[in-house]
Each structure stands twice: as C-alpha cells, then as structure tokens.
Amino acid sequence: MSNHHLPEHFTRTTPSGDTLERDVCDKCGFVHYRNPKVVAGSVVHHDGRILLCRRAINPRKGFWTVPAGFMELEETVSEAAIREAREEACANIIIDRVLAVYSIPRISQVQIMHVARLKEPAIAPGEESLEVELFDWEDIPWNELAFPSVRWALDQFRQVVDRDDFPAFTNPPGESGDMI
Amino acid sequence: MSNHHLPEHFTRTTPSGDTLERDVCDKCGFVHYRNPKVVAGSVVHHDGRILLCRRAINPRKGFWTVPAGFMELEETVSEAAIREAREEACANIIIDRVLAVYSIPRISQVQIMHVARLKEPAIAPGEESLEVELFDWEDIPWNELAFPSVRWALDQFRQVVDRDDFPAFTNPPGESGDMI
Numbered sequence: 624m625s626n627h628h629l630p631e632h633f634t635r636t637t638p639s640g641d642t643l644e645r646d647v648c649d650k651c652g653f654v655h656y657r658n659p660k661v662v663a664g665s666v667v668h669h670d671g672r673i674l675l676c677r678r679a680i681n682p683r684k685g686f687w688t689v690p691a692g693f694m695e696l697e698e699t700v701s702e703a704a705i706r707e708a709r710e711e712a713c714a715n716i717i718i719d720r721v722l723a724v725y726s727i728p729r730i731s732q733v734q735i736m737h738v739a740r741l742k743e744p745a746i747a748p749g750e751e752s753l754e755v756e757l758f759d760w761e762d763i764p765w766n767e768l769a770f771p772s773v774r775w776a777l778d779q780f781r782q783v784v785d786r787d788d789f790p791a792f793t794n795p796p797g798e799s800g801d802m803i
Numbered sequence: 804m805s806n807h808h809l810p811e812h813f814t815r816t817t818p819s820g821d822t823l824e825r826d827v828c829d830k831c832g833f834v835h836y837r838n839p840k841v842v843a844g845s846v847v848h849h850d851g852r853i854l855l856c857r858r859a860i861n862p863r864k865g866f867w868t869v870p871a872g873f874m875e876l877e878e879t880v881s882e883a884a885i886r887e888a889r890e891e892a893c894a895n896i897i898i899d900r901v902l903a904v905y906s907i908p909r910i911s912q913v914q915i916m917h918v919a920r921l922k923e924p925a926i927a928p929g930e931e932s933l934e935v936e937l938f939d940w941e942d943i944p945w946n947e948l949a950f951p952s953v954r955w956a957l958d959q960f961r962q963v964v965d966r967d968d969f970p971a972f973t974n975p976p977g978e979s980g981d982m983i
Contacts, residue, residue: 630831643875650830651810658840659874661913694839695823699906700913701973721904721971724915726879733841733880735904735913791901791971793881 659731663703664691665739666780672757679753686769712755713747723792727800736776839911843883844871845919846960852937859933866949892935893927903972907980916956
C-alpha cells in the first residue's frame with residue numbers, strides 16, 4: 624500500500640467543534656479525517672512448518688513476512704487475514720484465534736495477528752510475493768524478516784505453539800515497532 | 804464521533820493502479836482512501852463493580868456504554884483506551900489485558916476491548932457523558948445499553964472475571980454488531 628500524499632491545497636487547521644488539527648481543503652472546506660490503519664495477518668502453520676512470503680513490493684521488497692495487509696472497508700478482521708493469505712500466498716487458511724494486537728504508533732498502525740492453519744497444503748506466490756515457503760523453525764530467515772512485528776509474531780507463536788488457550792499478546796516490552 | 808459526509812463533487816471511481824472504487828474529487832483528483840476505524844475501550848472494574856457512562860452525544864444519546872472511542876493518529880491501542888476513560892469518565896485506569904477484538908463490518912469498525920481497573924476510585928462525567936456510575940452486576944441497565952458490543956464485552960468479561968489468563972474473545976457466534 625503506497626502513501627497517499629495530500630494535494631498542496633490542504634491546510635492544517637482545527638475545524639470548529641473539533642479539538643485537533645486536521646487537513647482541510649482550501650477550496651471546498653472538506654476535512655480529511657485520518658485514523659490509524661488496521662493490518663490483519665496470520666502466523667500460518669502446517670505440519671509444524673510456518674508459511675512466509677518474500678515481498679515483491681516495497682516497503683522491504685525481498686524480505687520475508689507473514690501474510691498480512693491493510694483491512695478494506697466492510698470486512699471483518701478475520702476476513703481480511705484470510706484474504707491477505709489468499710492474495711500473497713494463494714493459501715486457503717483457517718483462522719483459529721487471535722495471537723496478538725500490536726500498536727506501531729509512529730506510523731499509526733494497529734496490527735491484529737492470528738494463529739491459522741492451511742486448509743489445503745497448496746501454496747504459491749501471489750502478485751505481491753516473489754516466493755512463498757513453509758519453513759521449519761530452525762530455517763526461518765531471521766535476518767531477512769521484513770518488519771519487527773513479524774519477528775514478534777513468530778516468537779510469540781512459538782511460546783504458545785502447543786496451547787489452544789492463551790491470552791492475546793501485545794508489543795514485547797519496550798518495543799515500539801520502529802525500524803532501527 | 805459524527806459521520807463525515809463527502810462533498811457532492813466526489814465521484815466513485817477506480818483510480819489507475821487500484822482494484823477497488825474510491826471517492827475521487829472531481830476538481831483536483833484527490834483520492835479519499837477510507838479504511839476501517841479502530842475503537843479502543845475497556846471494561847473497567849473496581850471493588851467488583853463495573854464503570855458505565857451514559858452518553859451525552861449521539862449516536863445513542865442517553866444510553867449506557869463502557870468507556871470507548873476512536874483511536875487518534877500516533878496512539879497505541881492502550882493509550883487510546885486510557886484517554887477515552889479519562890475523557891468520558893474522568894477515570895484514571897490501568898489496562899490489564901486484551902478482552903476482545905470485535906468486527907462490525909457494516910460500519911467498518913474494529914473494536915479492541917480491554918480489561919482494566921481504576922487506579923483511583925474517583926470518577927465523574929466528562930463532556931461526552933451525562934452521568935457515570937459503578938454498577939453491581941445485577942444492577943447493570945441491560946435494556947439501556949448503547950451498542951450490542953457493550954453487552955458482548957460485559958458478558959465476556961463476566962465469563963473470565965476470576966482469570967488472568969484467557970484467550971481474546973471475538974464477536975459472539977452469529978452476531979455482526981448491527982443494531983436491530
């Protein structure tokens with residue numbers, strides 16, 4: 624998902640009845656409200672291995688991620704996670720539960736990660752992936768993961784891999800999700 | 804939070820390179836991307852009682868809710884839940900864990916509810932509340948709750964009230980969150 628820059632004829636100002644500055648169109652007064660965006664994704668496992676996708680698009684092209692992406696309007700969180708696995712890995716997944724709710728405040732993102740499994744073993748790279756692969760734990764390319772939250776989700780999944788009853792994780796202590 | 808209607812000079816069309824219809828300004832080509840909005844809130848308990856706020860604003864003015872509201876940019880989910888409790892109930896709360904992740908797809912909302920407790924017992928109605936009150940379970944005004952998800956959160960909190968280790972809930976089976 625690319626950034627969407629505002630035209631220059633939007634000005635930062637506080638609309639009447641509001642308490643925060645917003646971007647307002649100089650020409651028609653349209654207020655461009657912005658809100659945090661939700662990413663829905665999954666740690667997808669199959670026969671003890673974990674599905675990762677190597678990104679074909681920026682940011683972090685060439686690096687590995689779990690299937691995840693921005694929710695569209697009128698979706699549920701799990702519908703979005705299922706759609707992303709289909710789009711990125713041609714994978715048909717079953718969502719089992721919420722793994723984690725992460726906040727990346729610098730970029731105004733909320734990420735909702737699930738534990739999921741493959742309904743059928745077939746996977747293939749979608750348009751946004753260079754390749755997709757089921758990794759044994761010891762073969763995960765830790766130094767080539769796309770985002771901090773991919774590592775968090777994998778680590779936290781590993782902690783609860785044999786449990787079907789665990790509380791949702793949040794950011795690991797002290798981690799904001801910023802790229803270093 | 805009110806609805807923000809688009810000016811009439813926005814037209815539904817699919818921008819080049821996109822796959823879905825968006826609202827595009829006829830005058831300058833600005834694409835108004837919209838995404839699901841995140842509501843952050845909490846079931847706040849104190850001495851076995853539960854904090855509810857009677858809404859001073861629409862929608863559902865006069866009905867009772869848990870403190871909850873739309874996340875702002877550059878917040879974490881728990882910062883937003885803490886802010887909403889302060890704004891709506893002048894309450895200083897401590898977030899203990901994620902209670903639930905709800906999807907209300909018809910209105911493109913994701914609601915993230917927490918279990919929280921009062922840091923200090925003082926509460927008072929904020930600008931968006933007519934009154935605030937700590938209710939014993941049997942005194943909760945079930946027929947005057949503002950939204951289906953308020954009932955879900957209270958019911959699910961009740962199921963895990965003595966546990967500090969439970970999986971995050973989602974929508975109750977078959978419930979979309981639509982008002983009946």
